[in-house]
Amino acid sequence: MIKKLLCALALLITCTGANASGGEFPLDRAPNRINELTSLQNGAKLFVNYCLNCHSAASMRYNKLNDIGLTDDQIRTSLLFTGEKVGDLMMGSVSVKDGKRWFGVMPPDLSVIARAKSINAGPTGSDYIYTYLRAFYRDTSKPTGWDNLAYPAAAMPHVLYERQGPRELTTIVTHQHEAPGGKGPAAWERVTTTYDSLGYATSKTEKLSNYRGHASTEHKFKALDASRTSAYDNDIADLTAFMTWMSEPIQQKRKQIGVWVLLFLGLFFVVAWRLNASFWKHVK
Numbered sequence: 001m002i003k004k005l006l007c008a009l010a011l012l013i014t015c016t017g018a019n020a021s022g023g024e025f026p027l028d029r030a031p032n033r034i035n036e037l038t039s040l041q042n043g044a045k046l047f048v049n050y051c052l053n054c055h056s057a058a059s060m061r062y063n064k065l066n067d068i069g070l071t072d073d074q075i076r077t078s079l080l081f082t083g084e085k086v087g088d089l090m091m092g093s094v095s096v097k098d099g100k101r102w103f104g105v106m107p108p109d110l111s112v113i114a115r116a117k118s119i120n121a122g123p124t125g126s127d128y129i130y131t132y133l134r135a136f137y138r139d140t141s142k143p144t145g146w147d148n149l150a151y152p153a154a155a156m157p158h159v160l161y162e163r164q165g166p167r168e169l170t171t172i173v174t175h176q177h178e179a180p181g182g183k184g185p186a187a188w189e190r191v192t193t194t195y196d197s198l199g200y201a202t203s204k205t206e207k208l209s210n211y212r213g214h215a216s217t218e219h220k221f222k223a224l225d226a227s228r229t230s231a232y233d234n235d236i237a238d239l240t241a242f243m244t245w246m247s248e249p250i251q252q253k254r255k256q257i258g259v260w261v262l263l264f265l266g267l268f269f270v271v272a273w274r275l276n277a278s279f280w281k282h283v284k
């Protein structure tokens with residue numbers, strides 16, 4: 001019985017593991033800044049200034065930002081446009097009709113995107129957001145002029161590209177293809193494609209004879225303005241932390257309460273155990 005249970009448990013663990021790593025593009029780990037108020041505040045600023053143009057966060061009110069240390073006055077002066085109130089919901093300015101007409105899809109509401117993405121992109125979804133916002137590359141052949149490695153053919157343009165600075169992308173695909181006419185052994189080749197900082201692609205193909213490895217795809221970004229790009233990474237870590245906080249503002253409190261509950265249960269166990277021993281001491 002126990003053996004069967006253990007087997008089932010092992011199976012469950014391997015299955016969920018396989019599921020989490022099922023995505024094609026490997027995700028970078030988002031730095032954990034959920035407890036750092038200055039990071040959350042910077043993230044909130046970036047979010048309101050750059051994302052609410054298209055997206056909404058309809059489960060958030062501006063004054064909820066009090067919880068991450070911003071006063072109503074700070075919210076009013078640095079985050080609100082004229083006419084908005086601190087009690088307002090974070091509504092974007094794009095209607096469903098315009099969203100569909102402009103982008104082909106409506107930009108999704110971002111209130112709980114960090115949790116929504118956790119279903120198929122790692123434990124928290126934060127890693128996905130952190131990777132997605134750093135995986136844009138210019139590609140002139142795409143409708144928006146941009147594409148994204150973590151979400152190929154995304155309808156969202158790279159709205160923060162000026163903050164990230166210019167980059168080049170090189171992809172190296174090693175693969176096997178059938179010999180012409182299906183005769184003879186399949187041949188291996190390596191295709192190296194470089195997208196320059198303006199999005200023009202150049203590609204070269206080498207034949208690999210005697211290749212013994214397996215098929216692979218590799219991506220390398222080269223920052224042409226390294227200091228801007230590393231400042232951008234830092235900003236995106238903050239923005240991701242903010243979006244993670246927003247998807248469950250009570251998260252920190254829930255974890256703190258959890259620790260106290262476990263401590264209490266531990267203590268209670270000791271008391272119950274000793275009491276039990278003393279009650280039964282004289283009963284033989």
Ligand code: HEC
Nearest residue numbers: 050051053054103105106107108113151153154155156159
């Ligand atoms: C110009 C409009 C526009 C702006 C500004 C914009 N987005 Fe988007 N975003 C979109 C559209 C359109 C989609 C839907 C993409 C699709 O499904 O192809 C999207 C999708 C997303 C997704 C979901 C991706 C997925 O895998 O489903 C995330 C996360 C996201 N945006 C984050 C952001 C963040 C963070 C900002 C602010 C830095 C931002 N967006 C700013 C238009 C925009």
